[in-house]
Amino acid sequence: MNLPGTRSLRARITLLATVLVAVVSLLLLWLAWTLVRDSLDAVPRMPPGSTVVVDGVTVDASTLAESLRVHARNRMLLFGSIAFLFVVAAAAILAWTFTSRVLLPLREITGTARRLSVESLGERIGEVRPRDELAVLAETFDDMLDRLQAAFDAQRRFVANASHELRTPLSVIRTELDVTLADDDADEAELRRMGGVVRDATERAGQLVNSLLLLARTDGAGLGVREPVDLAVVVDRAWRAVHREAEHRGIQASFTTPPAPAFGDPALLERIAGNLLENAVRHNVEGGWLDVVTQSGPRWSTLRVRSSGGLVDPATVAELFEPFRRAGVARTARHGAGLGLSIVRAAVQAHGGNVAAEPIVGGGLAVTVHLPVR
Numbered sequence: 531m532n533l534p535g536t537r538s539l540r541a542r543i544t545l546l547a548t549v550l551v552a553v554v555s556l557l558l559l560w561l562a563w564t565l566v567r568d569s570l571d572a573v574p575r576m577p578p579g580s581t582v583v584v585d586g587v588t589v590d591a592s593t594l595a596e597s598l599r600v601h602a603r604n605r606m607l608l609f610g611s612i613a614f615l616f617v618v619a620a621a622a623i624l625a626w627t628f629t630s631r632v633l634l635p636l637r638e639i640t641g642t643a644r645r646l647s648v649e650s651l652g653e654r655i656g657e658v659r660p661r662d663e664l665a666v667l668a669e670t671f672d673d674m675l676d677r678l679q680a681a682f683d684a685q686r687r688f689v690a691n692a693s694h695e696l697r698t699p700l701s702v703i704r705t706e707l708d709v710t711l712a713d714d715d716a717d718e719a720e721l722r723r724m725g726g727v728v729r730d731a732t733e734r735a736g737q738l739v740n741s742l743l744l745l746a747r748t749d750g751a752g753l754g755v756r757e758p759v760d761l762a763v764v765v766d767r768a769w770r771a772v773h774r775e776a777e778h779r780g781i782q783a784s785f786t787t788p789p790a791p792a793f794g795d796p797a798l799l800e801r802i803a804g805n806l807l808e809n810a811v812r813h814n815v816e817g818g819w820l821d822v823v824t825q826s827g828p829r830w831s832t833l834r835v836r837s838s839g840g841l842v843d844p845a846t847v848a849e850l851f852e853p854f855r856r857a858g859v860a861r862t863a864r865h866g867a868g869l870g871l872s873i874v875r876a877a878v879q880a881h882g883g884n885v886a887a888e889p890i891v892g893g894g895l896a897v898t899v900h901l902p903v904r
Contacts, residue, residue: 761799780816783821788826790824794880794901799877802878820838837896839894847887871887882902883900
């Protein structure tokens with residue numbers, strides 16, 4: 531049925547309720563007429579020629595019985611039709627009215643969705659009464675808006691920080707080129723110096739881009755590879771990449787790494803250990819210390835990296851896992867892009883684990899990673 535004005539949900543529900551009430555009313559009317567007819571047919575019939583006295587008037591008995599049946603049928607049809615029309619009209623009015631109230635949350639959801647934009651993601655439907663399916667839908671919609679707003683806010687911060695971080699090496703490159711090109715007496719040594727500065731700046735920009743790509747791959751994404759991995763082996767491979775730098779800075783490293791099974795992507799797990807060890811070395815003090823421990827349990831395996839370093843405010847520890855944050859400094863360190871712990875958190879969450887950090891008394895940081903064994 532596709533009648534004009536019946537395409538809205540409210541009109542369709544009203545039409546359906548009215549039709550159902552009309553069908554039921556017709557059925558009840560037919561049953562009532564059947565009962566009246568059977569009752570009249572059960573009246574005893576008088577012999578032909580019999581007469582009865584009604585209000586002092588002598589009337590033929592057969593004529594009186596037929597008159598009573600016709601009168602009862604006419605009144606039954608008249609009052610039954612009137613009752614039928616009233617019931618159907620009342621059903622339509624009530625269905626239209628109550629459907630409007632029932633569908634009010636749905637209209638609010640629709641209105642909110644139409645008004646939403648990047649600037650008005652903070653608008654919410656709120657609590658809906660009564661607690662029915664539409665209330666659950668409204669809560670689900672609000673939860674979805676919360677996630678969308680968080681994602682948009684994170685995207686804004688991320689783009690702003692990335693733009694700021696990329697602007698630095700690009701500015702260095704442009705400045706060095708402008709200064710060198712403006713110097714007509716620039717010799718080979720000056721050109722080599724400029725080339726070294728530009729190379730370092732491009733290398734930093736390249737590292738930042740690679741970190742951004744890795745963070746985009748791991749942040750909120752699933753794992754493409756899942757296989758058993760020993761955290762002790764992962765730590766050993768990651769240490770090989772930074773041990774020369776640690777030796778050059780005189781950092782004393784100690785390892786307590788018995789086998790600790792985990793399950794996930796070997797490349798991402800190695801990146802977790804690599805980023806933790808790189809941070810522990812590069813943000814350490816000259817002649818500092820570094821301690822790495824792996825532990826295994828029935829459900830979780832643990833990787834803990836502790837190192838000396840500068841003082842860290844306990845109130846800002848959580849911020850270290852945000853992009854472009856460094857211990858005590860935001861976007862100003864000379865080494866790294868400030869994405870190490872962000873990548874660690876994203877990769878750990880992709881594996882279904884958790885990561886936490888806490889400052890060390892006297893200076894330094896301890897980062898603990900829990901990864902599922904299965």
